[in-house]
Amino acid sequence: MALTDSFLWSVLPHAQVPVLGFAAPSGTGKTTLLCRLIPILRARGLMLGLIKHAHHDFDLDQPGKDSFELRKAGASRVLITSSRRRATVTDHASPIEPHLDQELCYLDQEGLDLILVEGFKQEAYPKLELHRAALTTPFQYPSDTSILALITDMPPLDGLAIPCININDPEAIADFIMKRFLPEAQRAIHLR
Numbered sequence: 001m002a003l004t005d006s007f008l009w010s011v012l013p014h015a016q017v018p019v020l021g022f023a024a025p026s027g028t029g030k031t032t033l034l035c036r037l038i039p040i041l042r043a044r045g046l047m048l049g050l051i052k053h054a055h056h057d058f059d060l061d062q063p064g065k066d067s068f069e070l071r072k073a074g075a076s077r078v079l080i081t082s083s084r085r086r087a088t089v090t091d092h093a094s095p096i097e098p099h100l101d102q103e104l105c106y107l108d109q110e111g112l113d114l115i116l117v118e119g120f121k122q123e124a125y126p127k128l129e130l131h132r133a134a135l136t137t138p139f140q141y142p143s144d145t146s147i148l149a150l151i152t153d154m155p156p157l158d159g160l161a162i163p164c165i166n167i168n169d170p171e172a173i174a175d176f177i178m179k180r181f182l183p184e185a186q187r188a189i190h191l192r
Contacts, residue, residue: 011124012100014105016112017114017186017189018113018115018186018189019114020115020127021118022034022119022128028135029132033151033173041174045113050118051107051116053119054119071089100123100125121140124146125146130151130152130167131153133152152166
C-alpha cells in the first residue's frame with residue numbers, strides 16, 4: 001500500500017500532521033528504539049509529538065503530591081501546569097480501550113512535524129513493524145497492509161514488498177522516515 005493511499009489517512013481524520021506508529025509485541029524494544037531515534041530526528045530539525053498506548057494502569061503523579069491527592073479525593077480530571085509543561089490526567093468512569101484517532105484530539109499538534117506512536121498495533125494506520133528473531137513471534141506483515149517497513153535484527157528477507165531496515169541502525173530508520181515517509185505523508189494529509 002502506498003503512503004498516499006487515502007485509506008491510510010482516512011482512518012485518522014484528526015491527524016493534522018503525519019502519524020507513524022511503531023508496532024511490536026511487548027519486549028521487542030519499541031521504547032528503546034524510540035529513545036535512540038527521537039534525538040536523531042530532533043537533530044534533523046523535526047518537532048515531534050508522541051502517543052504511547054499503555055496496556056495497564058499508570059500514574060503520572062506520585063502519592064503525597066497535591067495533584068495526586070486531589071485526584072484520589074475524587075477529581076476525575078486534573079490539569080497540572082507550570083511555566084515549563086502541562087499534563088492532564090483523566091480517569092475514565094469505566095475502563096475503555098482507547099482508539100488512536102480519538103486520542104489525537106487530546107494532543108496539541110500545533111508546530112509538530114510528526115507524531116510518533118508506540119502501540120495501537122491492531123489499528124490500521126501508517127506504522128513500522130519491529131521484529132526480533134529471538135522472540136519468535138509471528139510477523140504482522142503482510143496480513144497488516146498498513147505496515148510500511150520491517151525493522152528487524154534479521155538479515156534482509158527475500159521477496160518483501162516493503163523495505164527491511166536493521167533495528168540497530170536508527171540512522172537508517174531516520175533516513176526512511178525523512179526521505180520516504182514524511183514527504184509522501186505530508187502530501188497525503190494536505191490532499192485529503
